[in-house]
Structures are given as structure tokens and as C-alpha cells.
Amino acid sequence: MGTILKNGKLLVNGEIVALDILVAGNKIVKIAPQIEGADYKIVDVSGKLVTPGFIDMHVHLREPGFEAKETIATGTASAARGGFTTVACMPNTRPVIDTPATVELILQKAKEEGSVRVLPMGAISVRELGKELTDMAALKEAGVVALSDDGVGVQSSKMMKDAMHIAVELGLPIVAHCEDDSLIEGGCVHEGVFSEKQGLKGIPSEAETIHIGRDIILAEATGAHYHICHISTADGVRLVRDAKQRGVKVTAEVCPHHLILCDEDIPGDDANYKMNPPLRSQRDRDALVAGLKDGTIDMVVTDHAPHTAEEKQRGMALAPFGIVGLETAFPLMYTKFVKTGAFTLQEVVDRMTKVPADVFNLPYGTIEEGAIADITVIDLETEKEVDPQTFASKGHNTPFTGWKLAGWPVLTMVDGVIAWQADDLNGKGEVH
């Protein structure tokens, strides 16, 4: 038994080629122009783009502790709909992912209730309080793929340096939320045009760039692999570019919202535009796009951060930071950057598949014979408006409601099993 994905459009060295893919067990067994076989289940994906399953290294699944916002079941269902086959989940849960028991709980739940593969990140400090390091060796043993205090910055340089030394020994990346608490003082939006106009407290760019600068110095001193979360500033990009040129082991991720929106796009007191880091200036946004294009920024992540409708109705000043992103990420990247000619399709797909796999040393992210069968099928033609009410996520907090986008995933296969399939694939892409 096996499955044949029939007549999909594959990217082969930047060119689109129509090919069949035979999947048996959890592997891609064969890729060829025509694969036949009576024993196989045939899924006709004619005319659809077939890519490696997307990998998102920054997702908040909220479980344990904040199940009203999201659960492992709903968050991974949302991932599957967005074409993601692997998600790394951030440790700012309750309890924080700071013990092997919590890592095991998440892996167990993901196995029982999850639609896609879940890779937990372990905390750097106990309860993410920045006071005491976690037992990182034990966390690694339990299965974490990286170490992060995401949600807050590691304030102490000494603690960050100690963490990096241990991370080097364990062969784990340090994934850093870059934010200097002494510079934010209750800010809720970027310190700039919008904060001044609205009379809201601002978060200056330096709150991020000071940590990036500090940590690049520490990464160089310790030899750690230092990965920057949701980079949002032009000066941050400049620091990373310079560090990479000097051979420092630094990598970075960026979110679609920071590439597409800036503070001047915020219509008013609407917390669907509130996230951390905040939407910055036009100049920052342009620098992020240029940084992703030239490889200074390695990958695209969503920073999927669901909150309840009630929480988000509290307005810019009081609502929690964060927007959902799993179900709009690829359509946004495709519509805003591929269709406009700013990026090639291959560039965008690579930054959501092969590159994160390479950076985090994961055995996913490619379509080739012998590879693990993580596959995403995408309809590049149909335009659809973003409607949060249709999301599988519990979170509906997005600034992209009503945006007309193309590039919607229609099928997601994880480890050889179809994790999700759009209803309308049945009409055009019949399953036998």
C-alpha cells in the first residue's frame, strides 16, 4: 500500500515540472513523470504546486496552561491547514517548558492529538524568570530542539553567556527573544510615527538591537549558534549582516507581518495590530525584506500567538501582544512577494522548508526519493479573502482580515499520512 500524488507541479532547480510522487510508509519512494499501480491510493493534484512541508520554528501552542487561547490539537490543526508539517513550540506555557516532565507531556499530547510534528523548545531560565538556568542537559535528553526564553529577553549578560557555553556543549542553538526590559517601560507599539500620533507609549528599536549586539558578541566569544527570534529592526539586520560576514554563527527569522506592515498601517486602537516586537517603521520593514532577500535573514516563521477575543478587545494599551499566523503565512508571502516579483517562488519556499531544516539540523524540508514524506500541496490560482472565522486555530486575532490572497494550501501530508485536506480538493483532485 501507498499513496500516489498525481501530476503535481514540483519545483526542480527553480523550474516547475509535472511529476508523480509515490509515498509508502513514511518515505517518498519514487518521483517520476508517470507512476502507476493498482494498489495505491491516488490523489490527483493536477495543476497544484507540491512543496516540501513547511517548517515553522516559532509557534505558541499555549498548552499546557492557556488552553482557552489554543491547544496542541487546535494549534497543530491550524498548522496543517497552513501547510506546515513541523512546528517548534515556544516554552512560555504554564508550566513553562523548563523540566523534562513538561517536554514529555507536550510530546505525548502531540502524538495523541496533534495533526503535525511538534518540536518543543526548552527554557533557558527556570520559569523564564531570568534568575536561574534550567537543567539544559536534561531538557535535551527529553527532546528539546533548542533553548529559548521566548516571550521575554534574557536580561543578564552573564546568564546569556553561561547559557551559550552550555548550549555549545550540548550542540543546541540559543533562540533569543531580543528585548531589553529597561528600555520598554510599558510600551505597546513601536516608538515612532504611530505612537506619537496616538499618544501611546512606544517600544524603541534599541530595545531589540542592544540585545542583538550584545548576544552577537557573546556568540562570538563562546562559539554558540545564536538564532534571533522575529527580527524587526533595520539596525538589527545590519548587525546580523556584519556578524555573518565575520563568520559568527548567527541566524535569524522574520515574520510575514513585519515584512508586510509598518506602524503607519495601523488603523487606530486595534489590538489585532499589537504584537511583540511591534510593527516598526517603513524603513525597518524595507530593511527586513532586503535582509530576507540577501540571506542575512535565513527563514520565515509565523510567531503564531493566539489570544482570546475578549483579551484582544481590551485595546492597544491593555491587550496582550501577539497575532495568529499559521493559516495566512504562505498566502501572504506568495501574494505579496512572489506575485509581485520581489521573490521567486523557490526563494519563498526554501525559506519556509529547506533553510529552517538546515539551520536547525532537522531531517525534513526536501522532496526527494528516500526523504521523509512531509509534503504540502498548494492552489496558486484561487483567490480567497482571509476570514478568521474559518480558522482551525482558536485565535482569530489577525490584522489581515478581508485581505484577498492566493496561494492557499489544499493538502498537508506528515510522515506519509494526510494530515489535512481541503474539501474542494475532492472536486478537482479526486481521491481514489
Ligand SMILES: NC(=O)N[C@@H](CC(=O)O)C(=O)O
Ligand atoms: N510575539 C508576541 O507578540 N507574543 C508572544 C510572545 C513572543 O513571541 O515574544 C506570545 O506568547 O503571545
Ligand SMILES: [Zn+2]
Ligand atoms: Zn518572542
